[in-house]
Amino acid sequence: MIPNNTKSLLLALAIALTGFLASAAVHADTASAALTRKAQAAITPAKALEMLKQGNGRFVSGKNMARDFLAQVKQTANGQFPFAAVVSCLDSRIPLAIVFDRGIGDLFVARVAGNFVNDDILGSLEFATKLAGAKLILVMGHTECGAVKGACDAAQLGLLTATLANINPAVRAVQGDHTPRNSRNPKFVQAVAEMNVKLTMQTLRDRSVVLREMIDKGQIDLIGAMYDVSSGKVSFYE
Numbered sequence: 267m268i269p270n271n272t273k274s275l276l277l278a279l280a281i282a283l284t285g286f287l288a289s290a291a292v293h294a295d296t297a298s299a300a301l302t303r304k305a306q307a308a309i310t311p312a313k314a315l316e317m318l319k320q321g322n323g324r325f326v327s328g329k330n331m332a333r334d335f336l337a338q339v340k341q342t343a344n345g346q347f348p349f350a351a352v353v354s355c356l357d358s359r360i361p362l363a364i365v366f367d368r369g370i371g372d373l374f375v376a377r378v379a380g381n382f383v384n385d386d387i388l389g390s391l392e393f394a395t396k397l398a399g400a401k402l403i404l405v406m407g408h409t410e411c412g413a414v415k416g417a418c419d420a421a422q423l424g425l426l427t428a429t430l431a432n433i434n435p436a437v438r439a440v441q442g443d444h445t446p447r448n449s450r451n452p453k454f455v456q457a458v459a460e461m462n463v464k465l466t467m468q469t470l471r472d473r474s475v476v477l478r479e480m481i482d483k484g485q486i487d488l489i490g491a492m493y494d495v496s497s498g499k500v501s502f503y504e
């Protein structure tokens with residue numbers, strides 16, 4: 267039989283503990299809350315890169331943050347304030363928000379087979395940065411890229427032929443002793459994937475006056491990266 271005063275004490279402890287757990291839960295939610303205009307404004311290009319690095323670090327160590335996506339849907343219903351824009355391949359193995367451990371409203375993502383840029387994607391990136399405030403553009407290729415392999419083999423199929431032609435400059439630019447120069451040579455394929463990221467970054471600078479001026483003024487940063495489909499790790503080119 268527990269005396270009444272002890273019962274009261276236990277009840278008080280239980281209430282206090284519940285309150286503590288509830289506040290911890292609120293804190294965890296706050297840590298993964300959607301970005302606001304104020305939060306976005308406080309993020310520098312260097313900080314944006316650091317956020318991507320830390321997010322991928324959490325992903326590869328199996329420690330993605332717990333996020334309330336439905337709450338983030340509500341938080342972002344009236345506006346979005348993403349901190350970065352990513353140009354990525356179509357490949358299904360690279361869900362961007364997951365591999366960078368980010369939530370709803372955090373990243374702009376432009377995806378096309380072979381992660382190149384054309385005027386439509388550059389216009390989208392101008393929107394993402396100049397108008398919507400993203401601080402970093404990441405051009406990210408990946409290992410074992412089917413589009414790059416297709417370009418290496420000069421594959422032909424309907425409209426895909428023209429899509430893959432965007433990667434041809436990278437195929438041509440890879441010099442040195444690469445035999446055979448086709449998809450049966452993994453080192454050649456990877457060299458083309460890396461060259462494609464570099465040439466895409468160059469095309470972005472050459473073709474978009476808006477983006478080039480923002481980069482040169484330090485308002486945004488342009489970074490290349492490579493995603494490893496066997497480990498989930500992103501290597502940043504700096």
Ligand SMILES: [Zn+2]
Pocket residue numbers: 355356357379380408410411412413414
């Ligand atoms: Zn790909």
